[in-house]
Amino acid sequence: MxxxxxxxxxxxxxxxxxxxxxxxxxxxxxNPNTYVLVHGAWQAPYVWDAVKSDLTSKGNKVVVVELPAHGADKTPAHQVSLDVYSDKVIEAISKVNGKVILVGHSMGGMVVTSVAEKIPQKISRLVYIGAFVPTSGQSLGELSMGDPDSKLGPQLSQSDDKLTLDVKRDQLTYLFINDGSQGAKDQVLANYRAEPAIPFGNKVTLTNANFGSVEKVYIKTLQDIVITPGFQDKMIAAAGIKKVYQVNTSHSPFLAQPRAVSDLLLQIGQETGVKQ
The missing domain is CATH 1.20.5 (Single alpha-helices involved in coiled-coils or other helix-helix interfaces)
Incomplete structure (x- = not known):
């Protein structure tokens, strides 16, 4: 027995x-991939924590870039430019063997666009999430003027030295994550820093041979009041982006619905078919 x-x-x-x-x-x-994730303005690497965890649990590699003068980085605002941002991303990508899926959110769309122009051979696919997509010769400041329905502009104030831009604190979570949990909103408030202003005036120069050669995907944020869905459509059309997905969230989908974001990135990765 x-x-x-x-x-x-x-x-x-x-x-x-x-x-x-x-x-x-x-x-x-x-077929695992390497994802390089770039945050937007008034945010920092923490916003990608849940998405990174999900992607890595599936066997992918994930590199989260901390842009200068964001998060814990101590670079002074007067030393920051769009080129400084893109160089930081390029430095991170240079340490990866093979190609990467480069993902940019919001202002990070300007950064990843600049990176794609400089090192197109290292990018298997460029993914914009509720992000700015410039055409050649545009700056972020100029581009954002094309979105009159955005609620962000009236809530901004410039520092006396004109080096940083602030969002009114009582409007911060309403603008960026009005559909998020209280915990997510607390994260946004706790990690807030004034945004360097100089990069908003820096223009990008893009060529068909470089930026034009990189395959692009856009993930629309349907409840976005910072970069409105209608304006996202205009940028998608201007850039000739054919592959478009959507998430029913505000401006910060990786905080409001991180699983929806990671699932889409996984799907995009498998469609890309790049094995690292």
Missing amino acids: KKTVLSLLSAAFAVSAIASCSTDDDNVIA
Whole structure:
């Protein structure tokens, strides 16, 4: 009897172990990618935490870039420019073997666009999430003027030295994550920093040979009041982006619905078919 019980326990343990291994294997995708994630204005790397966790759990590599003068970075605002931002991203990408899926949110769209112009050979796909997509010769400041329905502009104030831009604190979560949990809203408030102003005036120069050669995808944010869906459509059309997805969120989908974002990025990664 004792041997029978031991045999049954051993069999049960073996089945459990096999099931556990099977579950782990099911979580790992066949062709993992390297994602490079670039945050937007008034935000920092923390916004990607949940998305990064989900992507890496599926076997992908994830590099989250902290732009100068954001998060814990101490670069003074007067030393920051769009080129400084893009150089930081290029530095991160240069440490990766093979190509990457480069993802930019909001102002980060300007940054990843600049990066794609400089190193198109390193990018398998360029992904914009509720992001600005400039045409050649445009600055972020000029581009944003094309979105008269945005609620952001009236809530901005410039520092006396004109080096930074602030969002009115009582409007911050309403603008960026009005559909998020209280915990997510608290994160946005706790990690807030004034935004360097100089990059808003920096123009991009784009060529068909470089930027034009990179495949592009856009993920629309349907409840966005910072970069409105209608304006997103205009930028998508101007850039000739054919592959468009959507998430039913405000301006910060990675905080409001991180799983929806990671699922789309995983899908885009598998469609890209780049194995690192």
